[in-house]
Amino acid sequence: MAKVDMSVNIAGVTLRNPVVTVSGACGFGEEYKPFYTTADIGAIAVKGTTLLPRLGNAVPRIAETPAGILNSIGLQNPGVDVFVTRELPRLREEGACVIANIAGSTLEDYQAVAERVADAGVDLIEMNISCPNVKEGGVAFGVIPAMVEKITAAVKEKCGKVPLIVKLSPNVADIAENARAAQAGGADALSLINTLIGMRIDIKSRKPILANKIGGLSGPAVFPVAVRMVWQAKKATGLPIIGMGGVATAEDAIEIMMAGADAVGVGTAMFKNPMAPIEIRDGIERWCEEHGIADVKEITGSVID
Amino acid sequence: MNPILAKGKILSNRLLLEGGLLYEMKILTPEMAAGALPGQFVQVDCGEGTSLRRPISICDCDDITLTLCYDVRGKGTLAMAKMPVGGEIDLLGPIGRGFEIPEQGRVLLVGGGIGIYPLVKPASLLGGRAKALLGFRNASLVNGVEYFTDYGAEALVCTDDGSYGVHGFVTSLLEEELKAGDATVLICGPMPMMKAAAAVCAKYGAAAQVSLEERMGCGVGACLACVCKIKVKDGDGEKHARVCVDGPVFDASEVVW
Numbered sequence: 267m268a269k270v271d272m273s274v275n276i277a278g279v280t281l282r283n284p285v286v287t288v289s290g291a292c293g294f295g296e297e298y299k300p301f302y303t304t305a306d307i308g309a310i311a312v313k314g315t316t317l318l319p320r321l322g323n324a325v326p327r328i329a330e331t332p333a334g335i336l337n338s339i340g341l342q343n344p345g346v347d348v349f350v351t352r353e354l355p356r357l358r359e360e361g362a363c364v365i366a367n368i369a370g371s372t373l374e375d376y377q378a379v380a381e382r383v384a385d386a387g388v389d390l391i392e393m394n395i396s397c398p399n400v401k402e403g404g405v406a407f408g409v410i411p412a413m414v415e416k417i418t419a420a421v422k423e424k425c426g427k428v429p430l431i432v433k434l435s436p437n438v439a440d441i442a443e444n445a446r447a448a449q450a451g452g453a454d455a456l457s458l459i460n461t462l463i464g465m466r467i468d469i470k471s472r473k474p475i476l477a478n479k480i481g482g483l484s485g486p487a488v489f490p491v492a493v494r495m496v497w498q499a500k501k502a503t504g505l506p507i508i509g510m511g512g513v514a515t516a517e518d519a520i521e522i523m524m525a526g527a528d529a530v531g532v533g534t535a536m537f538k539n540p541m542a543p544i545e546i547r548d549g550i551e552r553w554c555e556e557h558g559i560a561d562v563k564e565i566t567g568s569v570i571d
Numbered sequence: 572m573n574p575i576l577a578k579g580k581i582l583s584n585r586l587l588l589e590g591g592l593l594y595e596m597k598i599l600t601p602e603m604a605a606g607a608l609p610g611q612f613v614q615v616d617c618g619e620g621t622s623l624r625r626p627i628s629i630c631d632c633d634d635i636t637l638t639l640c641y642d643v644r645g646k647g648t649l650a651m652a653k654m655p656v657g658g659e660i661d662l663l664g665p666i667g668r669g670f671e672i673p674e675q676g677r678v679l680l681v682g683g684g685i686g687i688y689p690l691v692k693p694a695s696l697l698g699g700r701a702k703a704l705l706g707f708r709n710a711s712l713v714n715g716v717e718y719f720t721d722y723g724a725e726a727l728v729c730t731d732d733g734s735y736g737v738h739g740f741v742t743s744l745l746e747e748e749l750k751a752g753d754a755t756v757l758i759c760g761p762m763p764m765m766k767a768a769a770a771v772c773a774k775y776g777a778a779a780q781v782s783l784e785e786r787m788g789c790g791v792g793a794c795l796a797c798v799c800k801i802k803v804k805d806g807d808g809e810k811h812a813r814v815c816v817d818g819p820v821f822d823a824s825e826v827v828w
């Protein structure tokens with residue numbers, strides 16, 4: 267059998283394979299170089315970038331949970347200037363497909379960052395309106411459908427030719443409604459899910475483990491929620507989707523693709539296994555071979571429901 | 572060297588302290604051991620039911636083996652204690668910026684509790700130039716002194732309650748030593764002890780390095796979970812440095828305590 271076509275398409279941008287390393291789990295792609303390069307994966311979504319540098323939250327910023335983790339990094343990042351001048355040229359040279367993940371406190375912040383990264387020539391822009399870890403970190407924009415539509419439309423204006431992905435929060439009443447709101451605002455694609463809000467308490471000290479008290483839950487614990495939401499968002503919009511949330515194996519990736527994801531995000535799984543993105547990529551390819559699938563895109567939305 | 576993923580073979584995994592929860596594990600892992608430096612650590616995969624690896628310092632190493640000494644604190648370290656000799660252990664390492672061992676001069680190794688162990692490898696390189704100042708809560712917790720003396724380092728022990736060795740804190744021993752003469756000081760132990768020891772070093776103008784601890788995610792510098800506050804060089808600001816790769820060893824004078 268001929269080789270499997272592993273490429274996928276997100277809003278007109280071709281990814282060489284469906285595996286995306288998710289925002290916040292892979293920095294700007296430098297740290298995982300001993301294990302894989304950004305040329306080995308479909309795309310890299312870089313750390314959430316804001317207009318000005320952010321120091322982030324106090325420590326502890328991470329806690330283990332059953333089948334997952336809680337984090338409250340608080341969008342620590344060097345600011346959009348550093349991203350554009352230092353990280354982006356290097357990523358370009360490596361042959362990365364770059365998804366700039368943007369965040370902000372105000373609508374104007376989002377617009378300004380979007381304009382900078384669009385001008386700098388990233389492949390895709392992912393607007394994070396779902397960070398649970400900073401008060402003004404966009405959640406305000408991500409929960410109410412009318413706000414989702416408003417900010418999407420405002421930011422889309424500044425993206426020029428670069429397609430805009432709206433990253434949806436799972437901490438909402440009806441994901442389908444929020445997905446439709448993003449589409450109405452002009453989103454070219456969706457990514458979901460961001461983390462679910464959670465909390466852990468050390469029963470010895472009676473104190474929350476995280477300094478921020480609450481944080482975002484990710485890892486296998488959230489996987490069924492992610493599958494359900496991807497399925498609903500796809501049905502509601504038909505937009506290209508990067509599905510993420512607890513994907514740890516090739517089988518998980520195939521499952522979330524069947525639910526409607528065009529590409530698959532891998533984050534928390536890397537902390538245990540730095541090779542996870544590569545193993546997932548190769549596992550998907552093998553599965554396609556074994557099942558006589560010539561084009562990985564055939565998996566997307568193939569759930570029999 | 573860059574960190575690698577490797578499956579080591581467990582050569583031994585023994586309880587160090589009678590009635591205690593302290594273990595020593597020797598692991599055959601040639602590629603990782605050969606590149607390991609004093610003060611670096613490994614991220615241990617503690618198996619089913621854990622979603623994060625556990626950071627454990629390299630206590631000692633030679634060309635083919637690593638020695639880890641660890642306290643059973645929770646799920647992960649308990650799983651380590653149960654790992655069978657002859658079995659495999661999945662490691663990510665060696666990680667981080669370790670201790671800078673001065674070419675010459677006297678070196679004081681200041682350790683508290685489980686924090687004494689990352690100072691063993693420096694002792695092996697320093698031999699008679701090193702003097703270990705080791706603090707424990709009480710006599711029943713005193714352990715590991717021979718790791719230092721076996722390498723030819725002198726070792727002074729103190730306990731908080733005076734039930735063994737000198738009565739008092741390791742910082743008092745440190746102050747006596749620095750009064751007697753200059754030295755480079757390597758410090759590892761509980762946060763309050765490191766803070767106090769760093770203050771003593773600052774008072775006497777002694778160069779000090781501290782090995783910090785923080786909860787970790789990736790262990791490779793990507794997730795920004797493990798940060799500590801560091802003074803910005805030539806400025807008055809503060810920034811976050813990653814304990815995993817910018818540390819775990821920092822110049823004590825840069826740390827914002």
Ligand SMILES: Cc1cc2nc3c(=O)[nH]c(=O)nc-3n(C[C@H](O)[C@H](O)[C@H](O)COP(=O)(O)OP(=O)(O)OC[C@H]3O[C@@H](n4cnc5c(N)ncnc54)[C@H](O)[C@@H]3O)c2cc1C
Binds near residue numbers: 330629640644785787
């Ligand atoms: C750089 C570094 C070197 C270390 N070296 C050693 C060593 O040589 N020997 C030793 O006994 N211990 C060492 N520790 C502490 C050790 O990592 C923790 O005791 C261990 O992670 C506890 O895991 P657990 O599953 O048993 O406990 P749990 O409480 O069940 O762990 C839950 C989570 O919290 C994290 N955690 C809990 N306590 C700590 C802590 N003190 N530091 C960092 N993370 C923590 C765990 O990694 C895990 O993710 C080191 C820590 C760091 C950061």
Ligand SMILES: Cc1cc2nc3c(=O)[nH]c(=O)nc-3n(C[C@H](O)[C@H](O)[C@H](O)COP(=O)(O)O)c2cc1C
Binds near residue numbers: 486511
């Ligand atoms: C440590 C950490 C930091 C994160 N930072 C960001 C961020 O800056 N921007 C963002 O959009 N999502 C961020 N996320 C969310 C992830 O991109 C992803 O949506 C979520 O973790 C689910 O995927 P996973 O279970 O594979 O990790 C972060 C997640 C983690 C674990």
Ligand code: FES
Binds near residue numbers: 787789793795797
């Ligand atoms: S543990 Fe991820 S940056 Fe240090």
